[in-house]
Amino acid sequence: xAVVSQHPSWVICKxxxxxxxxxxxxxxxxTTMFWYRQFPKQSLMLMATSNEGSKATYEQGVEKDKFxxxxxxxxxxxLTVTSAHPEDSSFYICSxxxxxxxxxxxxxxxxxxxxV
Amino acid sequence: xxxxxxxxxxxxxxxxAIASLNCTYSDRGSQSFFWYxxxxxxxxxxIMSIYSNGDKEDGxxxxxxxxxxxxxxxxxxxxxxxxxxxxxxxxxxxxxxxxFGAGTRLFVKA
Numbered sequence: 001x002a003v004v005s006q007h008p009s010w011v012i013c014k015x016x017x018x019x020x021x022x023x024x025x026x027x028x029x030x031t032t033m034f035w036y037r038q039f040p041k042q043s044l045m046l047m048a049t050s051n052e053g054s055k056a057t058y059e060q061g062v063e064k065d066k067f068x069x070x071x072x073x074x075x076x077x078x079l080t081v082t083s084a085h086p087e088d089s090s091f092y093i094c095s096x097x098x099x100x101x102x103x104x105x106x107x108x109x110x111x112x113x114x115x116v
Numbered sequence: 117x118x119x120x121x122x123x124x125x126x127x128x129x130x131x132x133a134i135a136s137l138n139c140t141y142s143d144r145g146s147q148s149f150f151w152y153x154x155x156x157x158x159x160x161x162x163i164m165s166i167y168s169n170g171d172k173e174d175g176x177x178x179x180x181x182x183x184x185x186x187x188x189x190x191x192x193x194x195x196x197x198x199x200x201x202x203x204x205x206x207x208x209x210x211x212x213x214x215x216f217g218a219g220t221r222l223f224v225k226a
Contacts, residue, residue, distance in 0.1 A: 032212065034213065034214070036216075042218065043204060043216045043217060043218040043219050044160070044204070044216045045216075046213065046214070046215065049213065091157070093159055093160075095214070097212035098212060103165075104150060104162050104165050105208075105212065105214055107159045107160055108159060109158075109159050110157075110158065110159040112157065
């Protein structure tokens, strides 16, 4: 089956620095990818839709200047958390949409971000 | 705003029993429904997908969909301690955007 690879799986950074998370589709092309965030004991919240070759679409309440999304190729989307603060510490997961109507989406392994 | 509602639990069942997880959704036009299992610190793992009214069985798992009632459920038969996890109900909308419920924590007692 299709594989989505996310890197890194965990990262610790200092407050005020920026962190980049990569999401790659390994054996298929994805013109769209989704980025989710999950706080402890909460569900996955959709942050934004990454669109290859165009601007990302952000969900209500998500700061686009803080969470920069770049989808420069058909196999790579990146999420950069800029000027990270402790409250940005969370589990970030990317997802590639299904290849057909009645098929499932594919999730990356997730990235645990801890801002200290 | 599109919503997916689940009872957060925790739901506790003895080993070998049937665990019943429920989910309701707000958008009547939704066509695709999923149940994911998530262990702490891990990415969600697809358990079942269902696209039409009725039941769909896969091993110990049965998904049930009732579009008229906007209701999806997951039954786990012969529950095992390894089934202890958080179960996320997910609904796909137009443009392949997927919205998740808050998840139900299941504990299976040995």
